Amino acid sequence: MRRMYTHADKVFHSCNLTFMSLVLILTLYPFWYVMIGSVSTMGHLIRGGFILLPDGLHFEAYQQVFRNALIPTAYRNTLFITIVGTAFSMFLTILGAYVLSLKKLPGRTFLTFFFVLTMLFSGGLIPLYLVVRSIGLLDNIWALIIPGAMSTYNMILLRNFFESIPEALFEAASIDGESIWGYLFRILLPLSGAGLATITLFYSVSYWNAYFESLIYIRNRDLWPMQTVLRQVLQTAQMNTMLYDDARQTVAAETLKDAMIVITVVPILMVYPFIQKYFVKGIMIGSLKG
Amino acid sequence: MSKMWKRALTIFMAMIMLCGFALPAELGLADGDEPVELTIFMASTRPMNECTDLTRQYVKDNIAVDMNMIQGDSTTFDQQLALYVSGGDMPDVVLCSYATYLGYAAEGAWADISPYLTDDLPDLMTYVGDYWPYLTVDGAIGGVPRLLNVPSSHVVSIRKDWLDNLDLEEPKTLEEYTEVMRAFTFNDPDKDGKNDTYGLSAAGYSYLSFLMGAFGASSERDYFLNDDGTITTNAISEEYRDALRYLNSIYTEGLIDPELFTCTYEQAQAKWGRGEMGIWSNWWSHAGNAYYRFDFGNLQPDAVVTHLLPPVGPEGKSGNLYATPFDAVVSVSYLCDQAKIEAALRLLNFNASPLGFRVLMYGIPGEFFEWDEANNMTTWTTELNGGVSKSGKYTTTDMEVYKLLYQERWQGQSDALYSGPEGKLWYGGGELRYQEPVREDVFCMFLTDEYIKYHAELDSYFKTSMIAFIMGEKDIENDWDAYVAEYMNMGGDIERQSQLKVYNDTFNTQCVFAE
Incomplete structure (x- = not known):
C-alpha cells in the first residue's frame, strides 16, 4: 500500500533533503577540491574564489611523485606490511579475544587486566627501541609488523563481539563433540563476520598509514613503506618551495600535497564500500558490552 | 742494469708521474688505503637514486670515504638521535642543530677533532675561519659548523x-x-x-x-x-x-x-x-x-x-x-677511531673545496655540471638540458643528498644560468643579501x-x-x-x-x- 504523505511530511522531507544535500556537498567538496588541486595549475588555485572544476588536466604533480625511484619498492613494502601484517595481527587478536571471551577460563579477570594495563602504561620509545634492537629486528621489515602486531583495543572489541554470541551455542557444540578449536573456526568465526571485517579494516588502515616505525627502525631506504617515501617527497617539496633548492621541482608544494593525498587515500578508500555494511554493525555490537 | 730494465723502469716512473698529474690536487687523495665507511645521519628528505650513487662512488674513489647516509625526519630528528645514542648505534657523523650539538657535547658524545685540525685541511680551515671558539666545549671541538655566511636572508x-x-x-x-x-x-x-x-x-x-x-x-x-x-x-x-x-x-x-x-x-x-x-x-x-x-x-x-x-x-x-652565521654542526661521534675522524674531516675538507662542493651539490663533474677555471659554473644539466645529463644516460632529480656544508655564493652561480625572470630574481636576491646593511x-x-x-x-x-x-x-x-x-x-x-x-x-x- 502506498503511503500518503501529508503536507507537513512533504515540507519536512523537502527541508530534510535540502539540508542533507548541503551537508553532503560540504562533506564532499574538500575531497573534490583536493582532486581538483592535484591536477590544476597553481595559478588556478591562487586566483581564489569558489573552484568547481580544474583548468585542464595537469599531471605534473603525479609525475613528480612517481619520478621518485623508491615508489615501486615502497608500494611493494606497504602491500606486504598491510597484507601480512593484517593477517598476522588478526591471527593474534582472534586467539587473544577468543581465550578471554571464554567465561570459564581460569584467571580471566587477571589476564584481561594484564592486557588492559598496556593501554594505560607504555614502556616508552627508548625501551621499545632497545628491545627491537636486541632481537635483531633493526633494518628488517618485520620490525614494522611484530612490535605492534596486536592492538589491545581491537582485541577487547573483538572479545566483546565474541561474548555477544549466545553461550548456548558453545554448549551445544560441546555436546555434539566439537573441540574448542573446532568451535572457534567452524562456529564462532563464521558468525563474527561483522566484527572481523571491522577489526581487519582497523588493522589494514593502521598498517597502510604507518610511517613513524620505519623512521626509527629502518635505515635501508629499500625497506621504507609508501607513507615514509611520500612524506619525504612532500617535505622536500615544502623545503624546496621555501628555499628554491631543487631546480627540477616546478610543482608547488600545495599541488603536490593534493596529489599525494589522492595517491595515498584512494587505494584504502576503495576497500570501504565492500565492508561498509559490516563496519557500522560491527562497531555497534562490540560497544554494547565491555 | 740492462737497457731493457732501464727502459722498463723509465716507463714505470713516467706512468706514476702521469697518474700524479692526472688527479686533481685539491681532492686530498688517500694514499691507496681502503675507503673508510662513514655512517652519516642528517635530517634529509632528498631522494637517493643512481645519480646520487654516482656521487657516492666518486667520493669513494677520490678521497677514500664511503658515505653511508641515514636520512632522518626533521620533526623527530632529536628523538631518533637519542634512540641511536641510547642503543649504542650512534652514527659516525651527525648533522644536528647547534643547540643539540652543545647538549651532546656537554655529555661527551662527540670526538675531540681539534688535534686533527691541521694545515692538511686547507679548504676546511678557510671555510670555518674564526668560528672554532663557538664549537669549543670543555676545551674540545666536536664538529664543524655549517656556515651560512650571509648578512641577511x-x-x-x-x-x-x-x-x-x-x-x-x-x-x-x-x-x-x-x-x-x-x-x-x-x-x-x-x-x-x-x-x-x-x-x-x-x-x-x-x-x-x-x-x-x-x-x-x-x-x-x-x-x-x-x-x-x-x-x-x-x-x-x-x-x-x-x-x-x-x-x-x-x-x-x-x-x-x-x-x-x-x-x-x-x-x-x-x-x-x-x-x-x-x-x-x-x-x-x-x-x-x-x-x-x-x-x-x-x-x-x-x-x-x-x-x-x-x-x-x-x-x-x-x-x-641579521642571519645567524650558522645553525647546524657536522659533529663526529665519540665512537669514531682515528681513521674515521680523519675520513670525516677529509670529507668536510672536500665539501669546502670548490670542486668538492659542486660534486656534493650537483653530481659528478662533466656529466652533471661544468665550470671554468675562474670557479664559475658554465653549465648545469638540470637547467640546460631538461634534467638529462650530458651523456644522456641519467635524468637528474635532486642531487644534494650528500651536501653537508653550505657555500651560498657558489650555489648562487647556478641561479644565473636560468634564462627567465626567476633566474634574475634569484640571482639578484641572492646577491642583494651581501649588500644589505644589518x-x-x-x-x-x-x-x-x-x-x-x-x-x-x-x-x-x-x-x-x-x-x-x-x-x-x-x-x-x-x-x-x-x-x-x-x-x-x-x-x-x-x-x-x-x-x-x-x-x-x-x-x-x-x-x-x-x-
Missing part, C-alpha cells in the same frame, strides 16, 4: 610597474617608502578601478625588520654592539620603541596588510600572485619562486618585479634582519642555560606584545613601561646577563648594557 621586492603607473621613483628613504606604500594603498596602482591593494604584505612579523632597521632596531630579540662598547637590548630599547611607533602609524593608516601577522608563506605567495600588495618583504628566493612555481607570470603578465635595499631612516640608520645580533650564538630556560616564554611575550603595539591593542606611550618591566621579570634580565658574561669571557671584553 630577507630582501624587499617591489612592483616596478606599479611605480611606473603612479610615476614614482624607487624609494630609498623611510619617508619615500612610506609615500610609496601610501600610493600603492590608495592610488589604484594596478589601474583596475578598485581599492583592493596594500602597500606592504609579508609572511609574518619578522619580515618587518627592513622597516625597523631604519630606526636601528629589528623584529627579533637581538642584542646590538654599539660603537661605545655598550650593548643594546633590542626588545626594550628606545630604537625598538620608535620603530613600533612608526609601524603602528602605518598600520593605523591602513598601509600594511592586516593579515600580515598570520600569513603563511603560501598565502603570501597567493597574495603576491593576485596583485594584492606592491611591496613584499620576503626570503631572498621567494620572488623568483613566484615565477617558477606559483604561476606569477600568467597571473600578473604585466608585472615588473625588482629588489630594493631597505630604507634609510631619519638618522641614517638602515638594516634588514646590525649583528652579538649574542645569537650564546645558548646559555638561562637562555634555554627562558627563551620560549620570552619570545612568545615579545612577539605578542610587538603585534599588540603595532595593531594598537597596547598603547606604545602608556603600556611601554609595564611591558619592559614584565619582560625583565619574566627572565629577560637573567637571560641577557648570562649571555653577556659568556660574551665578555669569550672575547675578553668588558661590555655592559646600554639600558
